[in-house]
Amino acid sequence: MFLKELELVGFKSFPERTTLRFERGISAIVGPNGCGKSNIFDAIRWVLGEQSTKALRSLKMEDVIFTGTDKKPSLGMAEVTLVFCNKSRQIGFDNDEIEVCRRIFRSGESQYLLNRAPVRLKDIMDLFMGTGIGAESYSLVEQGKIGMILSTRPEERRLIFDEVSGITKYKNQKKEALRKLEETDQNLLRVNDIIVEVRREINSLERQANKARRYKQVFEDLKGKETIIAKLEIRRIEKDNSQLREKILDSENQINAREEEINSHRESISARLAKIEQLDEEVSFSHDKLINIDNLINNNAQRIKVNQERIAELNSRVENLKDQLREAGVRIENARMNLENFQKEHSNLEEVVKQKEGLLAKKQNEYEEANSSIKDSQDKIKQSKVLVIDLVSDVTRANNEIADLQAHLKSQLLRQKRLEIEKANTKEEKDKAEEVLGENISELNKVESEFNQLNNRINDIGQSRQKESSERDELIRDIQDLENEKIALQSQKEFLEELKLKYEGISESLNAVLFLDKSPGEDISGILIKVKEQSLCADEQSAGLKYKLSGEAKPMPLDTEAITQRIGHIQIEIDRKKKEQEEIDLRIRGLAEAEEGLRQQAKASEMLLSNKRIQKDGIMKQLEKIQQEYEVLTLELEDLENQFKELNDKQAQLEKKLNHCCQEQKAQEDLVGSLEEHIHDCRINREKILVEITQVKTEIESQKERLTQQVKTEALLMIAFRESRQLFENYSGEIDQSKLKIKQLNEESEELGRRSTEAREEKLSLQESQDKQQKEFKELNAIQESDKGKIDSLNENIEELRKSMYEYQMQAKEFDFKRISIHDRIKQVYKLELESIFDPSAEEENIDKENLGLEIAELSRKLDSYGTVNLIAIEEYEELKKRYDFLMHQEQDLSKAKHSLHEAINKINRTTRQMFFDTFKKIQVEFHTYFRLLFGGGEAEIILTDEENPLESGIEIICRPPGKKLQNVVALSGGEKSLSAVALIFAIFKVKPAPFCVLDEIDAALDEANINRFGTILQEFARISQFLVITHNKRTIASANVMYGITMQEAGISKIVSAKLSVRQEESSELAAVA
Template sequence: MKLKSLELFGFKSFVDKTTIHFEEGVTGVVGPNGCGKSNIVDAIRWAMGEQSAKHLRGSEMQDVIFNGTSSRASIGMSQVILSFDLTDGRAPAGYTDYTEVQVERRLYRSGESEYYINKVPCRLRDIVDLFLGTGVGTKAYSIIEQGRIGHILASKPEERRFIIEEAAGISKFKNRKEAALRRIESTETNLARLNDIINELKRQLNALDRQAKKAERYKKIYDELKERELKLSAVRYQQWRSEVEKLETENFDLTQNETSFAAKLSQLELDSEKERLGLTEMEQNLSGVQEKFYIQQNSVKLHEASLEFQASKLKDLAKQQDTYAQEIETFKLKLKKAEEEIGKLNQGKVGFDVQVAQATEKIREIEETFRSATQVCADWQLKTESANRDILKCVGVVAESQSRLDYLERREVEVEGKIAKGQAEVDAMDRVIKELERKVKNVDTELSDLKQLGFKLADEVVIVRQDLEQKRAAFNIALQNFEDAKNDLAVKQSRLNSLEELHQNMEGFRDGVKNVLKAAGQGLEGICGPISEIIDTEPQFEAAVSAALGDKLQYVVVKSQEEGLEAIEYLKQQSKGRSTFVPLNIKTAPQEKQTFRAPGIVGSLLENVRFSDDYKQIAQYLFGDCLLVENLKKALDLWRGGTDKTLVTLQGEVVDRAGIVSGGMSLEGEALLGYKRRIEELQQEVSLSKAKVTETEKEALTLKSQVQSLEERLETLSRDSHGEEIKLVHHEKDSARLREETNRYGHDRDRLSIEIANALDEKKEIEKEKGEVVKLLEDSVVKQESLEKDLTEFQVKLTTASGEKDRLSQSLAQAKAQLEQVEERNLAIDRSVEQWIQTKLELQEGIEKRVVEINSGQLESQNLSQAQVSEKAALEKALKEMDGLAQKQKELRLAYDSLSARVREKEVDLRDMRRRHEEFVKAIHTNDLKLAESKRQLQFLVDQILERYKMDVGQYSVELSAEGWNVDEETQIVADLKDKLEKLGSVHVGAIEEYDELKNRYEFLVKQQEDLTRSLESLRRAIQKINRVSRERFLKTFELVNEKFQEIFPRLFKGGRAKLLLVDEENLLESGVEIVAQPPGKKLQSITLLSGGEKALTAVGLIFSIFLIKPSPFCLLDEVDAPLDDANIDRFNDMVREMTAHSQFIVITHNKRTMERTDCLYGVTMEEAGVSKVVSVRLGGDVKEPLSQVA
């Protein structure tokens, strides 16, 4: 699966369409920094599915799109196409019939992405799956950057294990396992939901069982009632009921089918996942056989190369043996000649020794005479030179004294001028300093005033800021109070509106009462209102009053019995329910006034009820015999004591005269009784809340205005303070400048004063020195004249001695010349003898070396011949093993293709079932909407009937609605039957059928639950198998890589040792991988302490070790050689060249040595700013035209 070509368009700096072709061997990419070389790496990584913009050296994914330059506009799309050659037999699963595969990725500036495999649209996951297990991918070891080298060593051991996993081929296992785990999680969620449904159904079954038994009793009465009630409503109900039943049946069928289908779908997905896992395992087996085949194929090549090398070496050794034999014969002839020459030279040397002795004696005699003459001459020379030196000293002293005198006179004039000038400058500076001191005083005065103003403004700013903070805090509190008041008002207003709406709708009243009260508003006369609204009491007595009245709270007060009869007639005619009417002139028995004062007795209930005088008789009727007590125990004690009163407790229990006790909890009566009170209370609370809202809003607005005023004041003060600060800074600068200038002038004045004093002292010194120099000059002239007279006498005597010395010197020179001639001839003979002796030794040594080489060559030839035999046998064995692996690979490929076809067929079935399942879900949703609407209509009808009659209209048949009947008789019969039914309470009539249906559904779902549980267990066993295989593969690959790493590390470092360690050997699925390295000459240490070059070489050694075990089809190295020196570069390049036997290499580099070792070289340039172009260089060829071409 070699990388054939890369095509870029609009990717980063490659704005024009650019195609780069990659050949076998090593392809180099070079260019200056910033030209876009690394964009090629980014393009390959991006096309293979990289989703991290950070890993592509960007902040967001749109950064890969060309963004324009000063001369080019930006474009809206980025496109990269990778072409892979599959003819090497290492095609990914599913592409074995292809000779080439093309991967394409596009990104639009809108953010939309497109992916293609062989021009067919696909998903990102399909591209990632394509490269899984091949060693190629965004996170695999096929792409190594300089930063990745450091990351391999610096990363955590747990992160470092990924490259071992990729080499072991278990990354696809991990992905499949994660997908299976997600499927398990989803299925477990569905199973949990199914368990909840089953538990709910079980609870409903228990409830329905009780309801069904009660329904049997209920039906005896209901069968008689259903023929007499609401026939017209039955027609409409039957229509809705039929629709609901139809929809429920459809919904049940659809739900049952969907549940069953979902279970089948889950089962099919689990089965499909199993087969995909099996397919993955088969892929790994096939990959393992392929790897063995390639390793064996590489072994055959190595054996063949070794045989070829051995044959060549034997041939070279034979040639070398002949050459050594010829050289030995030549050396023997030269050795004989050297011995003859040495004999001749030794005979001619004897006559020269006598001549040397005679010449040496003559020279000794002349040298003794010459030494005496030389001593005489040296004595007169010393006296002459001494006289010369003394004369020169006197001349120097005279000249120096005269020069010094001239200088002192000039200097005296200069010092006098300097004193006059300095005094004038001092006077001028005194005037300037006085003026500057005056200015400093004025500026200091202004500066003091500005500081005082600044302090005042700063104090005022602090005060205003503190006041502002206080006001802001108060404003925030007021604003929060305003918001709280608004929220409180909204809550209370909402409650008030709800209560008023309930009161307006007469919520809690029966239909008869509601209809009468509504009719009173439309013209029905004499209606005063319900009992619950004509009386009032304190909240603590509402429970007692409500219990004492019971249903009487819904009685309607009318002015007279005649108005009551009219109201009853109205209800009959309109069929709008029943009600009880109480006339104002109701007759009541006279009540004696009694005072009840005893422990536990609160008093008469009538005394604790408020009403108008118009309703006095009604109140007497309702509460005349009611006594209010504290609790039920006291009420029972009073009843046992023989009281004839109805006893009512504060909690709402009632004990009547007969001893019947009523109690429990019901809020209906209290609600009717308390509506008016609660509305009035809420109205008061709303009024108070409105006032509070107004008050808090006013307070907030006032504080807001104060805050704004303070903010404006603070801003003004800050601005003024800032202005004064600027003035203060300017004045401080002026003051500092004036002071500095004053100090500078003062320093200059002091300096001039010192200079003047020094000049006066210097003038005195000059005058004193002039007198001393004049005296010295006169003494030196007299001494010079005396010395010149002595010098003339010394020079005459020196001339006579020098003549004698010269004559003797010439005689000595002639004698020495004669001796040198004789000695030179003798020495020449000695040198010739030594040279011939040295030649003789070298020839003898050369003969001995050639003899040793001949013997060594013969032994090496014998070893090579034996090695050839072994190598040929190994080659034959490797060829047989390679043929066997090729056959096994073919068989596995056929089995894999068959299983892959089945998996694809199941994927098609699975997609079809998912589509059908979605159709079921949509149908259920649509049916649920229709059912909800039908039920709403049906429930509206049922609610009406239940509200009026406490019965289920659904039990009536359509046929009965057409029969005739007498309204009054039927009304009475229905009323009697209703009383019987009300004693039974609420009954669910359809509980029996629902129980059976629910039980069937419950049993069905329990069966589905068992099936899903079994499937989950099966999948968990499959995952356990994956874990076992992953452990075995990881451990095997780790050991192989570790073995290779221990071999390669010493080769790269020329010594040392290194190895890989597992952090947790007990947990192979998660254990990290640690690297231990010891370069030669160093102690074993942490890899973080290695130098940059050592780190790089260590990481390269690890990557190459993996390549030897699981070679990637291609490898991209981005400036990996940057930290390496020349020696390491050569070893690195040798290793890369060795790897090209089974992998294609693309190297981005700046190193010339690496460039020299490439087979093809691409140069990336940026002739136009921001736009990259590519040129190709073949080694030994010419530079081609740029490959970048606008498509």
């Protein structure tokens, strides 16, 4: 497995999509300071889940998005993608490639993707856990982390060893198990509290449920007897109601007979009424038809008169139209002659205009040729002027560049002097900082000692408080047990007192023993008698004791005084233990206050310790910064010498270019002068042609105007000719239409006269038929009045019968109301439907209603004597009992889960302890080997600060470079620390190599000899792991297979340039020098 590809979009100084494709072996990333090399390191760390903005050199997470430059706007998103080759399946992921991507937006929204599918950060961390890949793993090493490995506390230093030994995931599992264990303890405590409360409620509900059962039994007896009374009453009501229904039925039959007779008369009336209505309609129709005939005769006479008047008018109109027709013929002939004269004159004018237009076209061609010549000359002048402007611009630019170079040379001379002064000042600051660092380390060791003493005292007090808390918990459990026993005895006492009241006077032997849960056997029948369904009472105390001793029964003494005494003793014991609990609480509070005071002191000491460490880190960073500034100043002074030579050469080139530009400028200015003279001559000729064109256009316009006027006159004559001809045709048509209309009017008058004669004959026939219909209408009306009198008499008889039937129906409704009231009462009181148990066909039994009424009264009185009864106590008791059983089951499950978690934690501790020891011993051996290899001798070892607790112990590093005494790593020089840290990193990689490793300028503090050893070991490890090295060192670059150059051609925007390197040392050195 290795890192195959890195892709950045919008991350820090990489706004464009930038892709780096890596190969196995060593890849070097080089470039000047500030070009964005470390942004590559930050991108890899960020995509693997880094959450610290400080580690990413930002104030907030959104700062990793490209913020823009003067020429390029800012972006709204940053995205980094890592592609791993997974053909070896080192990661349990069934793909040849694994693509991990992280995005962030300006809004703060963040996304993680695994093979382009959205996932959580936890999924990414779980995927790489134990492989050596991660934001905080040993595979990502930067210059600052080198110091951190050696300068952090021993407890923090072991985090790297945990990652190497592969116990990080086990520690996470243990942390999760401890969290679950704490939750289980809390749940178990809550369940126990609930069980105690539920047990108390069950005892109370059990008594209420027993009372509710007795109440329900009496209630059922009362319901049965009242149901019998209700049945008898309903049967009597039904009998009376049946007689009423027979009377109602007889009345209904008589009413129906009368109504049938009425219907018969009504049918006769309806039949005659139809005949009367038909006759009435026929009379009305005849009357209307007579009126229509009179109207028709009058209308025809009127229309004949109108037609005769219209014929006279049309004859007069025809004569007038003939006179107008003759006048129109004369106008048509005059218009035709005028039109022919104008057409001849129009043809002559068109020929003149055509000749003038030919002359105009010729003059216009001459004018266009003059314009074209002027335009060509102007274009040449414009080109020459542009060239002159460019030459002037080049001359100006060359002069400006020469001036800039001279100013730059002057400023570089001043800068050289300033850099020499800064270099001397930097050397002095470095010496002072090293002196302050020594003093700071001494003070830090003193504060650490005081802080450890305070922590030991806090631990002692914590153990004492834990012991007191355990005793307090034991007391609480004892008090709870006594409370439960007290509640049970109180319930037993109440039950016995209830039994005494219920079975008072049965036998003195009841005071001896009460047996539960079994029925007597045949061998003791006669000794024991049944008192309750599951309770036995002994006739004699000796028999009861004998039965008890046989193991077949459970005795319960009826002497409540003993129970009362026992309850009193329990209460005394409870009070005593509560007093002990209060004393323990006072001691716990005192210990807590003492612990809090020590914690405040420890916190102050820790803050002081932290400040001292921060001061130390600040001083060390200041030393590193001063050293870097010193080296940078040296390099800058060397660069200035080279720049002086380059600037002098560039100035000579610019002066040569300036002379050439001046000569070319003069030649172009001469050409522009000759072209301007030619343009002047062409313009004079063009003006002359333009005057001639204007004269020809004026003549053409004059002729065209005359031609237009003739066209208009000709058009008017044509219109007049057409109008005269159209008028002639209209007059002829109108005469023909008038003659046709006269003929139609004569024919219509003859037809109207014929129709009037036929209408008079039809009128006489209708008058005779109308007289016969009116006579028959009067006869039918007389018969109708006779039948209506008979119907009124029958209606009066029906009304009397309905009054009688209404009285019967009211009595029946009263019986129904009584029956419904009985049903409702039974239903409301007993929730019972009488229809479901009532059989109307059953014969009435021999029932004593008086005794039944007395029994009902007695049961009602007994029911009232119970007072308030909780009828739902039975269901509540059953439900609470189920809940109690469920809670007990939950308590068992939680106890089992707690045991399982303890076993899992113990197993994790055993596994991680063994894994850590095996890895730690291997790293010890390899660290000693690589230390001697890098230092050329000496000794080094890593030891545990607490060997009895290796899983929480810190790790100390002890080193002895050649020729020095054995000492802690913090006492080494800066170069020795860096080399020791490199030895530790290589030792870790030897024991557990990560798929890839990124080294960010960790060779900065190494001298040339150590760089050679570092490069040799790096090439050795490149055979098993992939290395990405960010460096400035030429020898380190020479060790690489591929070099990636980071440049910043445009301010704020990084670019990538890659090159394959040869294995030959000479060529590698040359490429490194160029980089």
